[in-house]
Amino acid sequence: MRKRLLALTMMSALTVTAFAGCGSDKSNTQKPAGNAASAENPQAVSLKLWTSEEDYELTEDMCARFDEAHPEYKCDFEITIINVDESVEQLETDPDNAADVFIMPSGSIPQLVEEGLVYPITYDADTLKGLYSEGALDACSMNGELYGVPFTPNSWxxxxxxxxxxxxxxxxxxxxxxxxxxxxxxxxxxxxxxxxxxxxxxxxxxxxxxxxxxxxxxxxxxxxxxxxxxxxxxxxxxxxxxxxxxxxxxxxxxxxxxxxxxxxxxxxxxxxxxxxxxxxxxxxxxxxxxxxxxxxxxxNFADYKCFAVKSNTSAPLAAQQLAEFFANEENQLLRYQKNSTPPTALSLTDNADIMSDISTCALLAQTEFATPQPAISQINAxxxxxxxxxxxxxxxxxxxxxxxxxxxxxxxxxxxxxxx
Missing domain, CATH: 3.40.190.10 (Periplasmic binding protein-like II)
Known part of the structure; x- marks a missing residue:
């Protein structure tokens, strides 16, 4: 019977742990291709996740549904509350103990790529190109490689x-x-x-x-x-x-x-x-x-919040699949319904409920006039x-x-x- 470990770690060092997962085998690393795992022979995968406090319960639910959709894995998820404005610094400070999948602003991609801290998103890349706008994908790319899956515009x-x-x-x-x-x-x-x-x-x-x-x-x-x-x-x-x-x-x-x-x-x-x-x-x-x-x-700067994968993850394929799952159309709609987070999925731009939200409409309207935030590390200067x-x-x-x-x-x- 499958179990899951969900650890909620607050910045104040208060930790709440809920158990629903089986033990992981960290010696069993995973390659982006050639995975022989299957529902009959599931691969033990341990994944650390960072999410905001407001999205914690939603992230918990998404992990459960990812588990159901991927019987080839036997997953342990450790969910920690780290807000998007803290994720980059936390990753740079301690990459070995950082989350495998986390949210970051797309403007941080050049810096993290040059530091070798993020993994390129190559799984099912052609499908992704049809899900999001060219501007959103460009904002999350560097040198022709995608490094984050955009799920909401980050602008004013x-x-x-x-x-x-x-x-x-x-x-x-x-x-x-x-x-x-x-x-x-x-x-x-x-x-x-x-x-x-x-x-x-x-x-x-x-x-x-x-x-x-x-x-x-x-x-x-x-x-x-x-x-x-x-x-x-x-x-x-x-x-x-x-x-x-x-x-x-x-x-x-x-x-x-x-x-x-x-x-x-x-x-x-x-x-x-x-x-x-x-x-x-x-x-x-x-x-x-x-x-x-x-x-x-x-x-103003055109920027996006995106799901990214750290470069030294022990499970790059599962981590990419999870990042893409978190940002898919269904979960963008759920995130909007729960927390009014504007989506990036092209299919949701005709959603009547979303487009009746004046703040979302204004944000999407402003993206037409915005200028892409420079995708080079020089932006730090x-x-x-x-x-x-x-x-x-x-x-x-x-x-x-x-x-x-x-x-x-x-x-x-x-x-x-x-x-x-």
Missing amino acids: FMFYNKKLFNAEEVKSLETMMAKDLGDDTYNFACSLSNSWYIEAWFYAAGCTLFGEDGTTPDDCTWNNANGLAAGEYIIDLVNNPKYIEDKDGIAGSLMKEGKLGAICTGTWGYPELLEALGDDLGAVALPTVEIAGKTANLS YWTPAEALGTGIVNGEITKANLQESLDSLVQSVTTKAFE
């Missing part, structure tokens, strides 16, 4: 209060900022001191980061005339009394109180905003801006200088008088070899 868009803006007004940030909402109400909020947000203005201005296709490590045009115009636009926006920087939750609180017209955030902010505003809550792609003599939509630029502008330390100098410094830092 804009929520707005329908009592303060109408659907036409939220198409343009200039229109939004020109409207008088009253002395105690802000028009717009974003996190310009955050390097995951500030790039949207530079991309809208026509600037590039690591070249046109994001693969040239010594190329960044943020300090050219268009970049200077983008920086000046941001300075004017931050200094506008109708703008408020989204930090420490202040903008979200104002939005829920009806004292903010629009806020840039992601699907994670939807439940609380919906509870507070109800039918008055709207969600759309990011607005257009007028920079450097042209009008363009704000263009971007985050800190970009954050310093945004923070300096928000704090008033960077002004139009020293902006060009600050942009020159940013470009030098961003294009310096990341691992020198």
Whole structure:
């Protein structure tokens, strides 16, 4: 009779263990091809998994269904709660004890590939190409190899209060900022001191980061005339009394109180905003801006959360199959139904329940205007200088008088070899 070991390990070191599995034989390693295991001769496989706290029960259920679908294996699953924002650091810190299958942002793939820490997803690769969009697969690939199975977009868009803006007004940030909402109400909020947000203005201005296709490590045009115009636009926006920087939750609180017209955030902010505003809550792609003599939509990084496999797993075939199973259409739908996680499966874009969700629709709409996050390890050199630029502008330390100098410094830092 088959049993399973499910260990729930919290970061606080509190561990809860449930038993339903048979013992594993770690000496029995598995090769990606040539597996002779069968239902009559099942192979003992031990797999460690990382998942979020909110997805724990769902992951438990998925493991049980994977077990049923693969009688050729006799599985032990050890499930540990490690959130996606911690997974990369945990893998780098202790790869031998890391999960065999885990969730990570697609933007981490270049770094982990160069460090030799992730296994390429080669099992049933042709089928995968028909399940997800080209953009999602490209975001999870490097040098023509797929290293993660995308299951949800990982980006941001804009929520707005329908009592303060109408659907036409939220198409343009200039229109939004020109409207008088009253002395105690802000028009717009974003996190310009955050390097995951500030790039949207530079991309809208026509600037590039690591070249046109994001693969040239010594190329960044943020300090050219268009970049200077983008920086000046941001300075004017931050200094506008109708703008408020989204930090420490202040903008979200104002939005829920009806004292903010629009806020840039992601699907994670939807439940609380919906509870507070109800039918008055709207969600759309990011607005257009007028920079450097042209009008363009704000263009943020296109990124995805994906299931990946560590490179030194003892069961690469089963691990790949499990990663693909976790991200398949059925489980993406279950994840949406349980936790409102937007899917990437092409077949679900026509699902009536999913497309009635305004946050999911807005997120998918924004992917049309987003710019793929550069898939090279040089991206590691971007985050800190970009954050310093945004923070300096928000704090008033960077002004139009020293902006060009600050942009020159940013470009030098961003294009310096990341691992020198």
